[in-house]
Amino acid sequence: MAFLKARISQHQPDDISSGFILRDEGGYYTLESKGSTSLQLSKRAAYPVTYAHQTQGGAFVCGYGQYDPSPNDEFLQIIINPQGHVRIQRDAFATLPLFYACTPDELIISNDYGYVFSALPSKTLNLRGVLSSLLPNTADRDSLWSEISVLGERQVLEWFEGKMVVHQPKARGWSSSPQAEESDPADFKRILDGHFSSILENVVTRNSLGFEASGGLDSATLPLYCAPFLKYSDVPIFSIVYPGDFGTSQLEKLESLASTTGLELHTVFADPATMYPLARMIQGRAPYVHTSTEEIYTEPIARMVQEMAARHISVVGTGLGGDDIFENRLSSEQQLAYGHVERRRRRMLHYPEFYTAAFRAAYIESTLEVPSYPLPLLPVSLSGQPNTHNNIYIERGIWPVSAYADPELYRFCQGLPAHFRANKNILRAYHSAYGFPEAIYNPRQNEHFGPFFIESLSSGRYDDIIYSLASNALTAELGYVDLDMMLVTYEQCKANLADKMQLYYVFLWIGTEINLQIGTGRFKYSA
Amino acid sequence: MVSLEGPIEQLAEVVEQKFAEEVTQIDAAVSAEVAEEVAHTDREKSSGFFDFRNMFG
Numbered sequence: 256m257a258f259l260k261a262r263i264s265q266h267q268p269d270d271i272s273s274g275f276i277l278r279d280e281g282g283y284y285t286l287e288s289k290g291s292t293s294l295q296l297s298k299r300a301a302y303p304v305t306y307a308h309q310t311q312g313g314a315f316v317c318g319y320g321q322y323d324p325s326p327n328d329e330f331l332q333i334i335i336n337p338q339g340h341v342r343i344q345r346d347a348f349a350t351l352p353l354f355y356a357c358t359p360d361e362l363i364i365s366n367d368y369g370y371v372f373s374a375l376p377s378k379t380l381n382l383r384g385v386l387s388s389l390l391p392n393t394a395d396r397d398s399l400w401s402e403i404s405v406l407g408e409r410q411v412l413e414w415f416e417g418k419m420v421v422h423q424p425k426a427r428g429w430s431s432s433p434q435a436e437e438s439d440p441a442d443f444k445r446i447l448d449g450h451f452s453s454i455l456e457n458v459v460t461r462n463s464l465g466f467e468a469s470g471g472l473d474s475a476t477l478p479l480y481c482a483p484f485l486k487y488s489d490v491p492i493f494s495i496v497y498p499g500d501f502g503t504s505q506l507e508k509l510e511s512l513a514s515t516t517g518l519e520l521h522t523v524f525a526d527p528a529t530m531y532p533l534a535r536m537i538q539g540r541a542p543y544v545h546t547s548t549e550e551i552y553t554e555p556i557a558r559m560v561q562e563m564a565a566r567h568i569s570v571v572g573t574g575l576g577g578d579d580i581f582e583n584r585l586s587s588e589q590q591l592a593y594g595h596v597e598r599r600r601r602r603m604l605h606y607p608e609f610y611t612a613a614f615r616a617a618y619i620e621s622t623l624e625v626p627s628y629p630l631p632l633l634p635v636s637l638s639g640q641p642n643t644h645n646n647i648y649i650e651r652g653i654w655p656v657s658a659y660a661d662p663e664l665y666r667f668c669q670g671l672p673a674h675f676r677a678n679k680n681i682l683r684a685y686h687s688a689y690g691f692p693e694a695i696y697n698p699r700q701n702e703h704f705g706p707f708f709i710e711s712l713s714s715g716r717y718d719d720i721i722y723s724l725a726s727n728a729l730t731a732e733l734g735y736v737d738l739d740m741m742l743v744t745y746e747q748c749k750a751n752l753a754d755k756m757q758l759y760y761v762f763l764w765i766g767t768e769i770n771l772q773i774g775t776g777r778f779k780y781s782a
Numbered sequence: 783m784v785s786l787e788g789p790i791e792q793l794a795e796v797v798e799q800k801f802a803e804e805v806t807q808i809d810a811a812v813s814a815e816v817a818e819e820v821a822h823t824d825r826e827k828s829s830g831f832f833d834f835r836n837m838f839g
Contacts, residue, residue, distance in 0.1 A: 393826070433821065440808070444801045583825040590826075636826065673821035674812040675805075684804030688797050 257367035258351060258649050261286075261294035261333070262374060263341055264361045265417045277309060286315055286335075291361070294333070301462045301569035302654060303329050313337040320346070327662065333364075341414040345406060347632040347662055350655065352643050353406040354398075354545075357419040366646055368403070369543035375402055378774055382733070386618050388767040389610065389735065389760075391548050393636040394592040396627065398545070399770050408631045408638045426629035429666070430587040438670030443681050444688065450664050451480045458570055458656055459490070465568040466492045466518070467559075467655075470508030472682060472696055473577025477658035479691045481572075482516035491519045493563055493571070495555045498527060501702035511692040521566075523559045530554035531711035532762060536769050537720050539782035543773065547766020549643045551708065557647050564651040571648060576659035579634035580668045581676035590635045593623035607760040609741035613734040632662035712758035713749050717765065721745060723780040724768040736764060 278285045279298070284307035286294040296317050299305040307317035314337065316322075320330030324346065331351060334342045341362060345353065354371045355364040363374045372378070384397040396405045406412055409424030429435045458464070459481055466478040478492060494509050496502045506522070513520035531537075534554045536544065544550050563571060588596035601619045631638040637660060648655045659665075668676065675681040686696035721742070730736040745761050747753035772778035812820075 440805045441802060443805075444798070583821070583823060585822070585824045589824055672817065673823075674817045675808055677820050677825070680808050681805075684801060684808060687804050688801035690797075690800075 256297070256650065257295070257365050257370050258297045258646070259295070259331075259353075260365040260367060260370050262291065262361050262363050263294070263335065263339075263414070264291040265339065265359075275309065275313075275315065277307060277315065279307075284317060286317070292335075294335075297652075299652070299654075301652075302458050302656075319351070339415065341412075343406065343412040345409065345411075347408050347638075348660055349406075349408040349638055350642075350645055351649060352545075352646055354403055355406055355412065356402045356404070357414065357417070358402070359417050362414045362419065364406075366649065368545040368643065371403055372400070372543060372774070375400070378402055380771075380775075382617070383621050385730070385733065385735070385767065385771070386614070386621050388546060388770070389614070389730065389763055390606075390618060391546060391763070392592045394590065395546075399767075400774060407628055408633070410628070423629055424631075427632050427662075427666075429669070430630055431585050431590075432583045432669050432673065432676075433585065435666055435669035438667050440671055440675045440681055442667075443671065443675075444685055446664065446667050447685060448480070450661055451477060451658070454572070454656065454658065455481050455484055459485070459572070462570040463567050464490050464570045464572065465563055465566070465653075466490065466572045468492050468494050468509065468512055468574070470494065470505040470512065470695065470702065471574070471698075472679060472686070473659070474574025475508075475512050475691070475695045476574065476577070476682065476686070477572045478512065478516050478518060479686070479689070479695075482518060485518075489519075491521050491566060491568075492516070493521050493559050494523070495525050495559050496522045497525050497702055497704070497707055499706065501700075501706065504698075504700045505702045508692075508694050508698065511694050515692050521562055523555065523562060525555045525707055527707060527710055527714070530558060531714065531716055532708060533717075533720075533765060533769075537716065537782065539780075544766050544770055545643050547763050547770075550766055551762075552644065552704065553647065556644060560647050560651050560653060563648075563653055568653055570654045570656055573655050573657050574659070575642075575655075575657040576634065576637050577679070577682070579636050580659050580665045581671075581679050581682070582634060582636075583673050583676060587626065587630055590630065591623075591626035591628070593626045598622040607744070607757055609737045609744050609764075610760070611735060611737050614736065617735070633660055633665055708762075709755045709758060712762060713755065715749065717745075717761075720769075720780050721761070721765060724765060724772065727772060727777050727779060728768055729771040729775065729777070730764065730768060 276287045282298050284296045284298060296305055296307055299319065303320040305319045306322060309315055315335045318330060318332035321328045324330040329346050329348045329350060331345045351366050353364065353366055354368050356371050356375050358376065363371050365371050378400040379402060381397060381399055381401040384399040387395040387397045388399055396407060398404065411422040413420045468474040468478060492513060496505055509520055532551050584590050586596060588594040598619060601622060606615055645655055671681060683696045725738050725742060728736065728738055731738045741761065741764060744753060744757050748755050748758050
């Protein structure tokens with residue numbers, strides 16, 4: 256079930272005040288009116304709390320977080336006034352992905368991409384979206400369909416009588432790392448301690464919490480910091496463990512983390528036979544993807560989230576953004592992928608062989624002259640693409656809270672001299688000073704998802720869907736993909752005769768085609 | 783993990799001192815030339831299209 260879904264009709268603009276019914280049942284707030292307006296929001300008592308009520312003036316207000324939020328709060332708020340004017344505003348975190356579409360008759364919004372997609376009577380192909388689906392960039396917010404957009408961080412959407420306006424937020428006050436106000440590395444520990452203390456006080460001790468950890472530096476830091484302050488040990492650590500050698504070294508780190516913190520460790524084995532990327536699509540169980548890049552990890556994460564839900568976890572602390580806050584970015588063009596810098600990058604790029612010259616030309620030509628949104632308060636890679644991963648947690652009642660998603664912490668870190676940020680040296684120093692396990696902050700090996708992905712894509716499990724999609728491929732009709740070359744590349748990779756990194760592009764093509772073929776009613780594949 | 787034995791103030795002081803030493807060491811280990819080069823290198827978390835980044839950060 257979607258966390259939030261709404262269809263707000265423009266007919267009978269005063270029907271909300273005259274026939275407005277707000278219910279609280281079955282774990283949802285639901286709003287219905289005499290017209291066809293309907294809204295459903297999941298009830299949530301844990302952080303961030305959801306609410307829905309009618310004001311004395313007759314307006315309907317719902318959302319999550321503080322009712323009267325301050326700039327640093329996590330919140331989403333939807334206001335529908337009696338005349339039918341709708342206002343949706345959100346925070347700098349944008350934890351809940353939010354898709355929307357506006358037709359002549361109604362405004363459709365949901366965190367569920369498939370819901371918005373299905374509610375639309377007709378869709379128009381967005382070529383820019385097709386290009387960015389085949390070759391994604393962290394700054395992209397494009398959808399494959401012109402009608403579906405993403406409400407990004409701090410954007411405000413207003414809708415009245417079928418007309419929609421999206422107000423852009425102010426760009427942050429500094430654009431690149433060298434422009435951030437200089438920070439003293441000696442202050443880093445005080446700043447990070449203060450930030451973690453705030454999470455500890457406001458989130459950790461007030462909710463049924465779990466930590467998500469990989470055994471790496473970023474995700475281990477918050478549980479290591481919090482552990483001495485926890486008066487009880489029922490804050491578990493959850494992890495996905497890779498098969499093979501990576502799994503062995505990863506388990507050593509995780510066990511070290513568990514024994515140091517005294518917290519219980521729950522692991523989920525990433526089974527290549529069942530948790531391969533896009534397994535849901537290939538097994539015919541889920542028809543929609545928003546972006547295929549988000550789908551790489553969906554299967555194992557969904558399994559881990561199941562474990563969390565079984566233990567009634569309501570908030571999970573994550574390490575997302577641990578790399579991003581220390582990045583070194585020299586221009587806004589590079590961050591938001593526009594202008595001559597991005598155009599030059601696209602000209603210099605090495606394209607996979609099965610992407611045609613027409614694709615390359617269109618990709619270069621589609622470079623934005625001006626950014627489509629201003630610089631966010633958090634790293635672009637955290638807030639550019641809607642993090643649809645978050646839906647996996649949120650739809651099971653679990654809210655992901657990143658240890659590093661904080662605008663002030665980001666600004667402080669960006670002001671540090673670059674050599675303190677490189678290799679996350681300053682964070683490693685923090686670990687060393689606290690005496691945290693050296694296996695984590697000075698590891699012999701960094702495990703990653705690469706071998707799992709390569710093994711999955713080489714396994715032959717994708718044969719049927721690839722050949723089915725290729726028989727009807729829209730990307731070939733658009734002239735972007737040479738199908739024969741793509742199939743040769745795929746077979747050669749399987750037979751170890753080509754660079755297996757190309758399987759990433761094959762994967763992107765599969766995800767793009769699934770989405771396109773479902774959207775145009777030509778999807779024939781069945782498991 | 784730092785031992786929790788002893789007065790908390792003393793413990794905090796030890797960590798502070800150790801952190802200050804670590805910061806000094808980072809500065810000492812990097813030449814001015816390298817620091818300058820690092821400062822002028824654009825480095826995004828995901829430097830390519832596919833870095834098989836860690837799932838959890």
